[in-house]
Amino acid sequence: MHRNTMPSTSNEWKQIQYNFFLRWNFPRCCGAIDGKHVLIKKPPKSGSMYFNYKKTYSIVLFAMVDADYCFTYIDIGANGRASDSAIFRDSTLNIAMQNNTLNMPENSIIVGDDAFPLRTKLMKPYSKSQLNNTERIFNYRLSRARRVSENAFGILVWRFRIFSRPIQLKETTIDNVILAACSLHNWLKKSNPNTYFPENAVDREDLNTGNITFGQWRNHVNNLPTVSHLGSNNYKNSAEEVRRKYAKYFMEDNPLPWQWKKVGLELA
Numbered sequence: 001m002h003r004n005t006m007p008s009t010s011n012e013w014k015q016i017q018y019n020f021f022l023r024w025n026f027p028r029c030c031g032a033i034d035g036k037h038v039l040i041k042k043p044p045k046s047g048s049m050y051f052n053y054k055k056t057y058s059i060v061l062f063a064m065v066d067a068d069y070c071f072t073y074i075d076i077g078a079n080g081r082a083s084d085s086a087i088f089r090d091s092t093l094n095i096a097m098q099n100n101t102l103n104m105p106e107n108s109i110i111v112g113d114d115a116f117p118l119r120t121k122l123m124k125p126y127s128k129s130q131l132n133n134t135e136r137i138f139n140y141r142l143s144r145a146r147r148v149s150e151n152a153f154g155i156l157v158w159r160f161r162i163f164s165r166p167i168q169l170k171e172t173t174i175d176n177v178i179l180a181a182c183s184l185h186n187w188l189k190k191s192n193p194n195t196y197f198p199e200n201a202v203d204r205e206d207l208n209t210g211n212i213t214f215g216q217w218r219n220h221v222n223n224l225p226t227v228s229h230l231g232s233n234n235y236k237n238s239a240e241e242v243r244r245k246y247a248k249y250f251m252e253d254n255p256l257p258w259q260w261k262k263v264g265l266e267l268a
Contacts, residue, residue: 005186006031006064006072006102013104019067025256026145027249030102031064031072031110033122034149035087035227037080038178041168052080054225057166060087061178062227064110065149069202070186076175087227088116097121109242111146115227118239123246136263138247141256144205151202154217156185159196210258 007013013030020029037058040050050057058080064073078087088094096102097110097119104121114127125142126135157163160181167174188196202215250259 024145032146032149033064033112035062037225039166041166050080065152069152071182120239134247141250157221158217
């Protein structure tokens with residue numbers, strides 16, 4: 001089951017890109033993606049179908065989030081035992097990205113963590129053991145943009161307490177419950193932000209130092225394991241070239257005053 005609330009026009013995507021650049025200083029970004037295991041009680045006669053790498057039973061929630069912590073794409077229902085790489089590969093989001101049917105502006109990208117594959121339209125961190133300064137800065141800047149997905153999932157689990165313990169419902173009902181929670185999250189974020197989404201709910205960044213004050217949700221949430229690996233480590237030279245250009249841009253054209261200190265460097 002999936003729900004697509006993504007923009008349908010290039011101008012709508014440009015508004016999301018503008019917000020990512022305004023708030024997180026990441027250009028041409030259309031969203032941050034992540035995958036989480038939603039814990040469930042073992043369904044009757046399901047065998048090991050929902051048994052995951054954490055030795056629990058789960059359904060996977062895979063989603064994309066905009067710069068305002070709202071879900072723009074939701075994919076639910078992959079069982080916990082499913083290959084993590086297959087979850088992303090078979091998602092309608094990935095298929096649409098591959099087929100260029102999303103109407104995103106030219107040279108648009110989305111961001112994910114190291115679990116995802118590197119693509120020309122999907123940026124992930126450098127993961128090798130020895131990073132140079134440019135690569136370390138890139139990873140820091142990407143982590144700032146990607147933080148919206150981590151916080152959106154965190155708020156979702158904190159506010160909707162059904163996620164605080166394994167869900168015991170029929171599989172199709174579980175899918176509908178998760179979808180409803182994500183939809184209500186978006187509605188409450190937009191219609192009643194002061195109550196549902198107070199300032200201290202999410203991670204806050206000091207714009208003078210870059211220091212982070214953790215959001216209130218982190219005091220309550222520890223129950224949504226991350227999907228571990230969503231794609232191949234192999235990538236095309238063209239994807240690496242896009243990442244290299246971003247890394248150069250963050251170092252030379254659009255550095256943040258505090259970024260050097262955040263990765264343990266002195267200002268050059």
